[in-house]
Amino acid sequence: MNYGIVGFGTAGYHAVKAIREYDKTGRIVVYGNTGKAPYNPMLTTYYAYGKLTYKGMFPFGDLASIQKELDFTYKKEQVKKVHAGSMTVETEEGSERYDKLLISTGARAFAPPVKGLLPENALLMRTVEDAERFKERLGKKDVKSAIVIGASMVGIKVAEVLHKNGVETWLIDLAKCIFPLAAYPEVAAAIEERVEKQGLHLKFGATIDHMKVENGQQTAVLTDAAKIPADLVVLCIGTRAAVETVQGEVEIKRGIVVDDRLETSVKDIYAAGDCCEGKNLESGETQIIGLWANANRQGRAAGINMAGGDARFEGNILHNITHFMNMDFIGFGDNRIQGEVLECGSLEEGLYIRLVLQEGRIAGANIMDSYQISGIIKNYMLRLFSGERAVLPDYQRGMLIKAGLPAEFIDRIEEKING
């Protein structure tokens, strides 16, 4: 059997690992455009900050040792096109046939051009190379002021690194508040207050219109005409799934559409990780849910299926867990859905939880400063979405109480859900 893996991030790695568990002798060819072992993009800001070594960004070790362990051929080549008809992968070097193929090309940071922004003063944040550029620039000590565009989980981490390096930093977004896709307005307001108290500047409802030099200083002119000095601009606006290798070959919406076996619309071509759309268990629609754990589980399930096994990835819900500026924020589900609100704790400090209930389910949850309870809450939400019984097992109830949730609050949730 000839297996092809296009893109070697965590999804590709987990697929290769699973294939080798099920098929000891098949030929696996991995096409990677980095020449490196898979890295964890979540760790890039920690490296830039100096909290992590370069090696620390590579959770599975170096390429040579992974190759030794899993026995595959690594081709440092950019895949240009997959031809489903002839079952071939095309690179600059030529074409090679596959029997089973995985597309695990991930996503790329996306940013529209900003007029007047000099390339040396613009940064993206996704790859190891982005992290190296960021670290190098900070090392020069010539950045006194900076703007981060995009009040997302990535944006806040980048802003934190700049702020902790003594840079006067503005986090700006066209949206009305921080974490617009995950936080409820009340929670967003509390987070904003906390980060501003620590010295980070925030501005919403505006973005950079253009850059100009004013009194010898690189200056951002915003869409509302405000001016902010900015030696550096970091663009954390969003990502785009990398789907061009299979454009016109398989069904693609925002990402490559897969079923719960991770197979695309074309037999024997699978997709996993940030390049694909799996099922959102809340909406029932397919959607890209770009998470590290998703990519791992999808890659593994795809690998098992490619090697003749039968594995399913049932889907996930929208999900954010972020630690930044001495706080934890956790957001689950769709924050646009309105419903009955149950809340407990204080937004000023310590444990806080806000649940929005709709039709006997938890449509969304925000949790502050207690990531310990997040797994139980997410698991409970998932069980409700799958129609399972709505009672928390005793040990989970005990863990919630131990973490600080009053028993009466847990009773109220169960009462509301069970009617």
Ligand SMILES: Cc1cc2nc3c(=O)[nH]c(=O)nc-3n(C[C@H](O)[C@H](O)[C@H](O)COP(=O)(O)OP(=O)(O)OC[C@H]3O[C@@H](n4cnc5c(N)ncnc54)[C@H](O)[C@@H]3O)c2cc1C
């Ligand atoms: C700054 C940051 C913070 C994050 N924080 C979190 C977090 O807190 N929690 C969380 O769960 N997730 C987080 N994520 C998301 C998480 O990192 C991703 O979901 C996960 O890494 C996706 O893995 P992947 O294997 O699908 O893609 P990737 O890691 O993008 O790997 C894809 C690989 O394919 C290669 N490739 C692409 N095209 C080709 C081609 N044509 N030919 C050959 N190779 C190709 C790419 O170069 C890359 O090496 C964060 C991401 C970033 C950037």
